[in-house]
Amino acid sequence: xxxxxxxxxxxLGEPVVETQFATELTLSGLRRLCAVPTDxxxxxxxxxDLNYALYVGMYSYSSGLERLCKLAIACNExxxxxxxxxxxxxxxxxxALLDAVEALTTPTTGPGPSEREAKYLVRPVxxxxxxxMGTVERFASGAGRYEHLDxxxxxxxEVNTYKEWSALAARASVSEEVRRLISLKSAMAHxxxxxxxxxxxxxxxxxxxxxxxxxxxxxxxGVVLSMFRKVRWVSTILNVATYYTGKDLxxxxxxxxxxxxxxxxxxxxxxxxxxxxxxxxxEELGEVFERIxxxxxxxxxxxxx
Numbered sequence: 001x002x003x004x005x006x007x008x009x010x011x012l013g014e015p016v017v018e019t020q021f022a023t024e025l026t027l028s029g030l031r032r033l034c035a036v037p038t039d040x041x042x043x044x045x046x047x048x049d050l051n052y053a054l055y056v057g058m059y060s061y062s063s064g065l066e067r068l069c070k071l072a073i074a075c076n077e078x079x080x081x082x083x084x085x086x087x088x089x090x091x092x093x094x095x096a097l098l099d100a101v102e103a104l105t106t107p108t109t110g111p112g113p114s115e116r117e118a119k120y121l122v123r124p125v126x127x128x129x130x131x132x133m134g135t136v137e138r139f140a141s142g143a144g145r146y147e148h149l150d151x152x153x154x155x156x157x158e159v160n161t162y163k164e165w166s167a168l169a170a171r172a173s174v175s176e177e178v179r180r181l182i183s184l185k186s187a188m189a190h191x192x193x194x195x196x197x198x199x200x201x202x203x204x205x206x207x208x209x210x211x212x213x214x215x216x217x218x219x220x221x222g223v224v225l226s227m228f229r230k231v232r233w234v235s236t237i238l239n240v241a242t243y244y245t246g247k248d249l250x251x252x253x254x255x256x257x258x259x260x261x262x263x264x265x266x267x268x269x270x271x272x273x274x275x276x277x278x279x280x281x282x283e284e285l286g287e288v289f290e291r292i293x294x295x296x297x298x299x300x301x302x303x304x305x
Contacts, residue, residue, distance in 0.1 A: 015071060019238070019255040022067035026231055027259055029061030030224050031272055038169045038219040054165055055145070062094065062140035065231060068256070069097035072104065072238040075252065079107035079245035094137040098123070101234055110245035113236070120236040120261065124229040128168050132226055135164045165223065172222025177265045182216050184281060185273040189213045191288045198295065216272075224272070225264045232267070235260040 036054045070087045077085045090097050102123045106112060113121055126132060138144050139161060150157035174182075189212040196205040239253030239261070253261075259271060269275050 013250075015075060015242075015252060016250050016255065018067060019071055019252045022064045022071065023256055023259055024064075025060045026064030026068065027271060029057045029059070029064060030228055030231075032057035033061065033224050033227070034216045034221050034272055035214050036165060036169075036217060036220040037215075038166060038217045054162055055148075058136070058139045058161065059145060061227060062092070062136050065136070065227075065234070066090075066092060066094060066097060066140060068231065068234045068238060069094075069101050071252065072101050072234050072241060073097070075238060075249060076104045076107060076241040079109060079241050079249060080105075082246075092137070092140040092142070094133055094140050098133065098230070098234075101237055104237060104241070106240055107245040110240065110243050113240050117236050117240060117261070120232055121240070122233070124233055126226045126229065128171060128223065128226050131164070132168055132223070133230070135161070135168065136227070138164075165220075168223050169217075169219035172219050172226065174218055174222045174225065175265060178221065178225070178268050179218065181265070181269050181273050181275065181278065182218060182221065184275065184278060184285075185216065187285055187289075188275075188281065191285055191292065194292050194295075195288060198291075221268070221272075225268065228260070228264060228267055232260050232262070 032053055036057065070090065074084050074087060077083065090100070106121075135144075144161045147157060147159045147161060151159055189209070192212060193202075193205075193209050196202060196209070235253075235256035239251075239257055242249050242252040244251070260267070262270065269278060275281055
């Protein structure tokens with residue numbers, strides 16, 4: 001499949017690469033943040049053997065969102081004036097970037113948003129706002145990113161990112177559909193692991209299973225989906241700003257739309273749980289679990305002999 005950007009002048013190839021980079025960063029961060037434990041009794045957070053998950057996810061997400069915002073602002077300006085603006089003054093100020101994106105006016109040179117896109121053009125107001133983006137900005141600006149280093153030599157430094165995340169997670173919620181998908185992904189991991197072990201591939205498949213078995217914590221998923229909706233909004237604006245608004249401007253929606261222009265449940269299904277067709281998966285799992293249950297029954301019989 002050939003994309004519109006392949007016909008763009010070489011000097012406009014950079015926005016494509018930057019959009020691909022920002023998309024991958026953001027998605028990687030959202031996936032990782034779903035695995036942030038929210039119950040100290042379930043995962044001993046105090047041991048600090050898993051608390052890097054939050055920092056990996058926040059680092060990727062905040063960097064990706066910042067870049068998507070700057071792309072939306074830059075491309076909108078180019079579509080309107082023919083010139084790219086300088087963006088360094090925004091630095092890592094996520095709040096200022098989101099405000100600037102909200103202030104953008106749709107370029108008159110393009111066809112405008114589709115009916116599907118129009119509902120995502122309004123800045124989402126979440127129940128976690130303004131605390132959610134405040135936490136993201138605090139992290140992006142350095143107070144969160146470097147807090148484990150700062151505390152080594154600064155007695156006044158505080159390690160607050162996990163506390164803030166936990167407070168957000170306590171207020172977050174997910175739909176019944178997302179809750180079902182979380183359970184389905186867990187069942188997939190168990191079924192695949194059991195089948196591989198039965199085929200004598202338990203050790204061989206260990207690296208594959210590590211990814212499949214990565215736990216998802218429902219409260220963290222709730223926060224992640226709120227974060228996703230901010231990205232969807234910015235991505236939709238970026239798409240509209242580059243959709244046939246100038247003959248030289250690549251249509252960057254071809255990069256962001258397949259990943260981010262979805263309902264929350266579909267985004268979680270396709271890109272977090274990575275389930276293509278949940279009905280088919282449920283049907284296949286039904287057959288697999290019949291074999292698993294039969295094997296377990298045989299094992300129980302042998303143990304009782």
